[in-house]
Amino acid sequence: MKVLHVVTGLAAGGAERQLHLLLRHLPDRHHCEVATLTNPGTVAEALRADGFAVHELDMRGNRDLAVLPRLTRLIRSRRYQAVHTHLYRAGLYGRLAARLAGVRTVLATEHSLHPGVIEGRPAGRGVRALYLAAERLGRTTVAVSGQVAATLHDWGVPPHRVHLLPNGIDAAGYAVPARTRAAVRARLGLPERAFTVGAVGRLVPGKRFEVLVEAVAALAARPGPDTRLLLVGEGPERAALEAQAARAGVAAVFTGERDDVPELLAAMDVLAAPSTEETFGLTVLEALAAGLPVLRTACPALDALGPDAAPAAHRLPSTAGAYTEALDGLRAAPPRRLPPPPAVHHYDIARIAAELADLYDRLGPARTAPPRPAALRA
Known part of the structure; x- marks a missing residue:
C-alpha cells in the first residue's frame, strides 16, 4: 500500500522522531512518503537521508487555508492509497484533504492528548469540537497509550474507532x-x-x-x-x-x-x-x-x-x-x-511497526507498492 504520512512539522520532537523510527521498520509491503505542513527540521533531513520522499507544503500559520488545495493535489497526483496524519494541525488538514482527494483509508495517530490539553496547549470547547469534526473524517485514531485512549473516549470518540498502539523503541x-x-x-x-x-x-x-x-x-x-x-x-x-x-x-x-x-x-x-x-x-x-x-x-x-x-x-x-x-x-x-x-x-519497534502494517492491511486493500528505499534494504 502506498501511504502518505502528514505531519505538522519535522523538528526533533518525540512524535516526529517516532514517525521516522516507524517508517524505518515498517514491513516492505507498504511504501511510505511524508508531507510536512511546516518546519522541515532535522527529522526531515534524516528521513531524506534514509531515502524517504519528504514533501514540504510551506504552511504559514494555523489558518493558512491555501495549504489545503496543495495537500489535496499532492494526494491525488501521487495516488496514495492511505493517508496517516500525526499531530493536531496535520489531523485537521490532512484528513480533510484525503477525503477531498477521494482516499478512503484515512487514520491519525494521537501522540499528545490530556483532559483539556492537546500538545501542551489548552483545548477548550472550540478546539475539541474542531478535533471531533476532523476525527469523523477518518476511519481510525491510533492512541499511543491507554491514557490517550481514555481521553479520546472522554472527548466523545467512540471506542470502536480507537486503536491502541504504543510507541516503540529501537x-x-x-x-x-x-x-x-x-x-x-x-x-x-x-x-x-x-x-x-x-x-x-x-x-x-x-x-x-x-x-x-x-x-x-x-x-x-x-x-x-x-x-x-x-x-x-x-x-x-x-x-x-x-x-x-x-x-x-x-x-x-x-x-x-x-x-x-x-x-x-x-x-x-x-x-x-x-x-x-x-x-x-x-x-x-x-x-x-x-x-x-x-x-x-x-x-x-x-x-x-x-x-x-x-x-x-x-x-x-x-x-x-x-x-x-x-x-x-x-x-x-x-x-x-x-x-x-x-x-x-x-516496546520493541519491530513489533510495533508490524502491528501498524497489519492495521493498514485491515483498513485498506493490500496492493503492490513501489520498492522500499535502497538505503533501508541492507
Whole structure:
C-alpha cells in the first residue's frame, strides 16, 4: 500500500522522531512518503537521508487555508492509497484533504492528548469540537497509550474507532560504544568526571525543565562532585531557562535541536524527566535503553507495566526538592551503565511497526507498492 504520512512539522520532537523510527521498520509491503505542513527540521533531513520522499507544503500559520488545495493535489497526483496524519494541525488538514482527494483509508495517530490539553496547549470547547469534526473524517485514531485512549473516549470518540498502539523503541540504536562518552563530553565542554544530569525534550512549559534547573542549582550548592546540566532540545522556553540557569549559577549546556540523541545520552550520568503531562514517555525508555538510571514524574509507558519492568526508573513528584534529594543519592554512587530492563524489550519497534502494517492491511486493500528505499534494504 502506498501511504502518505502528514505531519505538522519535522523538528526533533518525540512524535516526529517516532514517525521516522516507524517508517524505518515498517514491513516492505507498504511504501511510505511524508508531507510536512511546516518546519522541515532535522527529522526531515534524516528521513531524506534514509531515502524517504519528504514533501514540504510551506504552511504559514494555523489558518493558512491555501495549504489545503496543495495537500489535496499532492494526494491525488501521487495516488496514495492511505493517508496517516500525526499531530493536531496535520489531523485537521490532512484528513480533510484525503477525503477531498477521494482516499478512503484515512487514520491519525494521537501522540499528545490530556483532559483539556492537546500538545501542551489548552483545548477548550472550540478546539475539541474542531478535533471531533476532523476525527469523523477518518476511519481510525491510533492512541499511543491507554491514557490517550481514555481521553479520546472522554472527548466523545467512540471506542470502536480507537486503536491502541504504543510507541516503540529501537534498543540497539542506544548501545553506543563506551568510548563515545568521553568524545561527546569533550565536544560539549563537559569535564570527564563531572556528574552530568541530562534531560531531553521540547523546551516548552509542560516539560517543567525549570524544576530541573532549580534542583541542579540546589545540588551544586552541596558538597560533592562537580555537577553539570545537559539539556537537549529547542523551543520557546530556551531563553528563560538559560537566564534561570545563569542566575542560579548552574553550569549548563543547551544543545538545541539534535538528531544524535543516543550519543548525547552516553554523555549523561542520569536522565531526569519532571514533566507532568506525558502521554507515553518515550525519552524515559530511550534513556533506559542507553543504560541510564532515570528520575521521572509522568511516564504512562512504565505505569502500564508495573515497577518490575524498569527498576532503575524512580517515580518522583515534580518538585525541585524531590529531584534534588534523588540526584544527590545518585551522585554519591559511581557512574555505570545498566542493562536494558524488560520495559525496553516490551516496546520493541519491530513489533510495533508490524502491528501498524497489519492495521493498514485491515483498513485498506493490500496492493503492490513501489520498492522500499535502497538505503533501508541492507
